Amino acid sequence: MHLYESHIPSGNVYKIQLLLAHLGIQYETTTLNILSKPSETRSDEFLKLNPSGQIPVLVLDDGTALAQSNATLYYIADGTPYLPRDKVGKHKVLEWLFFEQNSIEPYVAVLKFHTYWGNLATMSEAEKKNLKDRGQTALDSMERHLEGREWFVGDAYGIADIALFAYVVHAEVIGFQVGDNVKAWIKRVQSTEGHVPIRKDPTGQCPL
Missing domain, CATH: 3.40.30.10 (Glutaredoxin)
Known part of the structure; x- marks a missing residue:
């Protein structure tokens, strides 16, 4: 590969x-x-x-x-423990994969990019508010879903968690409010066997 x-x-x-x-x-x-x-x-x-x-x-x-x-x-x-084998389980994973690309990536990821590598100062207050409001709505949805749950789909860590984790792990640092359920879930993801953090920014612009 x-x-x-x-x-x-x-x-x-x-x-x-x-x-x-x-x-x-x-x-x-x-x-x-x-x-x-x-x-x-x-x-x-x-x-x-x-x-x-x-x-x-x-x-x-x-x-x-x-x-x-x-x-x-x-x-x-597919065919690994990171994706359910039943049709409903696969559907639920797809729900969260689509959610991440439609509700997390366009707002949380975009705000992170402009904070460290773009030019946040050139964005209008309305544009910044839209990113923050829409991103916060998505994070609040995640918080509600995790009430009484450890993982996003079923009882096991899988690719729904991986997809959501990639940008949500740094959401609080760039100004979003992250609830207790999401914070606990982030720690569980970081504690999984074989976990590796995102690599450091070689340009030095992003300190995360």
């Missing part, structure tokens, strides 16, 4: 790295500068792998390129 990742730490890339670490799967890496003008993800070579020009891309040993982080999580997890 060959993983194309960003030179700055990306939660979407981290999801894949975390699951591969849990499974003990070895892979090679190509790092692309997404802040360059133009981004290295806009090269002809990379666009052949993923026409949308987004990372991560995981290239399988047969040359098949997999894009979209949560779809890739689902592919890797």
Whole structure:
């Protein structure tokens, strides 16, 4: 396997790295500068792998390129303990994978990016308020769901947790209110066997 990742730490890339670490799967890496003008993800070579020009891309040993982080999580997890085998369980996982991409990534992840690598000062107060309000609504939904639960789907840690964890782990640091249930869940994720943290930012712009 060959993983194309960003030179700055990306939660979407981290999801894949975390699951591969849990499974003990070895892979090679190509790092692309997404802040360059133009981004290295806009090269002809990379666009052949993923026409949308987004990372991560995981290239399988047969040359098949997999894009979209949560779809890739689902592919890797199939047949492992990180994805339920029953249809309802799989459906519930997909619910949270879609939720993460629609309600966490566009707000929590975007605010994190602009806080450390973008230019938060150029955003209007209305734009910042929208990110914070919509992100907070999503975090509050997670808090309610975790009442009386340890994990997001069933009784076991899985890719629903991995997908949500990638950006939520730093939500409080960038100004969101994180409830006790989510905080306890974050600690459980960090205590799972084989857990690895997101890598440090080599540019030094993000201290997390």
